[in-house]
Amino acid sequence: MNLLELSLKNVRRSFGLYTIYGIxxxxxxxxxxxxxxxxYNDDILDALKNIQNFDAGFLIASAxxxxxxxxxxxxxxxxxxxxxKKELGLYMLYGMNERHLLSMLFYETLAIGAVALVIGGLLGGLLSKVFGALxxxxxxxxxxxxxxxxxxxxIASVIVFVVLHVAVSIQSYLLVTRVQLIDLFRAKEQQEKPIRTSAALAILGFFLLGSALAMIGGGKQSAFWTDYSGVSLIYCAIGIIGxxxxxxxQFAGWLLQVWSRTRGYLSGNTTLWTSAIRFQIRGNTLNLTxxxxFSTMLVLLVCFVxxxxSVQFEAVGRNLPNDIAYESKSAAVDAEVKQAIQASGHGIEGSYSLKLLRAKAVTDPVVAFxxxxxxxxxxxxxxxSDYNAFVQRxxxxxxxxxxxxxxxxxxQGMDVPLPVAGSGTDFAIRTGSSQKVFKLVEKKDYALLGWSSDPVLSMNxxxxVLIISDDAFASLKASGTAMSTFQIYDIADAGDAESLSEQLxxxxxxDPETYYSSFADxxxxxxxxxxxxxFAGAFLALIALFALASVIxxxxxxxxxxxRRQFAILRKLGVGRREMMNVIRKQLLFVFALPLLPGLLSSWLIIKTYILDSVQDFPNLIGxxxxIIALYFLIYAGFYLVSTNLYYRIANRTT
Structure with a gap:
């Protein structure tokens, strides 16, 4: 029997195991x-207006x-x-060397991968229409x-398949060549030992995690982040991971050890399910961590994207509240702009003029902006009055x-709009040779003109803008303060006016110093x-969920x-199926719930403190x-229910 025939026989004999890998x-x-x-769909590429940014984003997301x-x-x-490993050990005992084993594994994974490539390509192509429409x-x-x-x-999928197959082959080589023959036979028989716990290390772990979460929950305005941002970031990373x-x-094992000394520990089936966990903590530490x-990063990813x-549609309007706005320098330019808009097919829905005085800040601008x-x-x-008229319009x-x-x-762009304390803060400006001091009573997160823009560079x-009383404005105007006129247009279908904006x-x-702003840019x-x-985040979340499900x-x-051996002994001792299922549910609930709680808590604190608090004008985001957190919890709960049924069926299998 050659290696190819042996590979085919292995697939038929262990079809279930090969199916798991193939899926x-x-x-x-x-x-x-x-x-x-x-x-790469031509219909999608034809619809895009910024193909270069799309290509760059696609390459990063693909990687x-x-x-x-x-x-x-x-x-x-x-x-x-x-x-x-036991099967591979038998082959080595019968005279096969490592090269033969690796060749056999190479053929098997190549065949499984080729089938997966064809079927996955067909299913992926069908799904692409749905995802493209989305x-x-x-x-x-x-x-x-x-x-x-x-x-x-x-071509890209074939290249990825080749990369995957090479990586799998290298991993198989390392796994097979780095173990002794006796290890291959004992690979599935090696039992975990209960880990030695230390109260000091348990408390240290609880302190590190708790203090890192407390520092995150304190907010970016706290002394830790304002004065020691770099050190705080490093400490939070070490605190959460370590x-x-x-x-x-340590803490979970120590908690179980303390529990085992309580009076009620021997009642019911507590001993059965906790003893199994104590033996599994050593091997499960990395998985639980x-x-x-992973739960923290996954929830953060989905929430962030x-x-x-959600905020982009409204945020663009807040940053550039005018469809077209520019500083008027001559009547000829104004006429040329109006003619270009009329010829573009974008109807003019409104046009306004805004007169503003020009000044220089004497006080540090950070006081007001x-x-x-x-x-x-x-x-x-x-x-x-001019400002209020625009706001009302x-x-x-x-x-x-x-x-x-x-x-x-x-x-514009403040995290939290704040009224100025007391009767106001002095803010001095200079107009020509004279100086004027105003009482700044409020810093408002609002745009009258918004960002200047560029068709290529976007926002500049x-x-x-400083809003002053009508009397102060009239007084400064009468004193000869320089004035600029800004023309503002409301046009139809402003979001699809890139070509018009480039022309305007x-x-x-x-004159390169002239202010110009366009919503379409x-x-x-x-x-x-x-x-x-x-879209890319959704794909990452999808593959991440499959990765998480596979780990579990x-x-x-x-x-x-x-x-299975332990459960067989329990059956001989008269433990019923319902009692066994109850033990499995409690055992897995402890394993599932323990990593979920710190993961969801960490993600919520980071999102709340560093994202939601910065976009308080969007109250619907909290819901x-x-x-998203509730959906992840339900998916995770589904993993738990499936795992309990899977665990019960395998552990109680008699053959």
């Missing part, structure tokens, strides 16, 4: 091919997805080889996506009431970018197989985050 490979190929098919698939398949192959819906485009199997996607590891390695940290996508490096040099002064509830020297700054600088930008910015870039990020599945399959 793992198939899922990885299917997900990658569906993603690649969407990215991350391939990395996840690689880890996913390598974990499955590790389990596959471990389950066959991507177009996220981008708010009406493009119809046809079913397609792009040649570039097929604390989680010690939490499972991985599940906890969902929040980013958060992150002043993002604002253009100089200050633009608007009268309260937009339908926003942002009006002001000012008298005397009171002033309000439009510090924000206009620094060329007309207006012949940012809208398509932001929406396409956030849609691609959400393989772990329970191995532990249940090793526990969305809780919905």
């Amino acid at each position: 793992s490979m198939l899922i990885g190929i299917m997900i990658f091919f569906s993603f690649s098919s969407v990215m 991350v997805i391939v990395s996840f698939i690689l880890l996913f398949v390598l974990y499955a192959n590790s389990f596959f080889i471990r389950q066959r 991507l177009m819906n996220l981008m708010k485009y009406d493009q119809v996506v046809s079913l397609d199997f792009p040649v570039r996607a097929i 604390g989680t590891y010690l939490f499972f390695r 991985f599940i906890s940290l 969902s929040i980013n996508y 958060e992150n002043p490096e993002y604002f253009s040099p100089g200050i633009l002064l608007a009268s309260a 937009r339908g926003d509830d942002q009006q002001v009431r000012l008298a005397g020297d009171a002033a309000v700054s439009l510090s 600088k924000k206009a620094a 930008h060329g007309i207006v910015t012949k 940012v809208y398509s870039k932001q929406i396409e970018g956030s849609s691609l990020l959400l 599945y393989f772990k329970q399959l191995r532990e249940a197989t090793e526990a 969305m985050v809780w919905g």
Whole structure:
């Protein structure tokens, strides 16, 4: 019998084990091919307006997805080889050398991978139409996506398959050549020993994890982050990773050890399910740590891309509130701009003029404008009545009431808008040779003109606008303060006006210092970018869930197989099936719940403190985050229920 015949016989004899590995490979190929098919679909590429950014994002997302698939398949192959070590030991005992074993494994994985490549490619191609339509819906485009199997996607998937097969072959070589023959026979018989626990290490792990979470929950305005941001970041990383590891390695075992000394420990079936856990803690520490940290990262990923996508539509409008706005320098330019808009097919729905005074800041701009490096040099002064008229025209509830020297700054982009304490803060400006001091009574997160923009570079600088009373504005105007006029247009279908904006930008910015802002310059870039990020994040979450499910599945399959002898003894002692199921449920509940709690708590604190608190103007986001956490909890609960049934069936198998 040659190696090929032996490989085929092995597949027939252990079809279930090969199926597990094959499904793992198939899922990885299917997900990658569906993603690649969407990215290379001609209908989608024709609809995109920023193809260069799309290509760059696609390459990055593809690299991350391939990395996840690689880890996913390598974990499955590790389990596959471990389950066959006794069989491989028999082959070596009968005279086969390592080269023969590796050749046999190479043929087997090559055949399984080839089948997975064909089936996964077909399923991925079918799914790509659904995913493509979803991507177009996220981008708010009406493009119809046809079913397609792009040649570039097929080539990319074949390359990924080759990379996976080479990595699997190298892993198989390392697993087979680094063990002795006796180890191959005893691989499935080696029993874990209960770990020695230390109260000091248990408390240290609890302290590290608790203090890191407390530091995160304290917020970025706390002294730790404002004064020692680098050290705080390192401590939080060490605290979460190291604390989680010690939490499972020492604290869980120590907790069970303390529990075993209580009076009620011997009552019911507590001894049965806790003793199994004590023996498994040593081998499960890395798995439990991985599940906890993985849960944190997965929830953070999904929440971040969902929040980013949700705020983009409104955020672009807040950053660039005017469809077209520019500083008017001559009547000829104004006429040319109007003519270009009328000829473009974008109807003019409204046009306005806004007169603002120009000044220079004497006081440090940081007093009035958060992150002043993002604002253009100089200050633009608007009268309260003109400002209120624009606010009313937009339908926003942002009006002001000012008298005397009171002033309000439009510090667009603040994390939290704040009224100024007391009667106001002095803010001095200079107009010509004179100086004027205003009382800054509020810093408002609002834009009158918004960011200046560029068709290529998108957003450049924000206009620094100070709202002053009508009397103060009239007085400064009468004194000869320099004034600029800004023309503002509302146009139809402003989000699809990239070509028009490029033309207008060329007309207006012949003087490069001229202010120009267009909603279209940012809208398509932001929406396409956030849609691609959400789409790629969804794929990463999908493959991550499969990876998590595989870790849990393989772990329970191995532990249940090793526990069959113990459960056989329990059956002989008269323990019923219902009691065994109860023991399994309690045992797995402890294993499942323990990593979930710190994982979800860490992710919620990070999201709440560093994302939600920065976008307080979007109250619906909190409900969305809780919905994502609840969905993950339900999926995780599903893993638990499936695992209990799987564990019970395997552990109680009599043959």
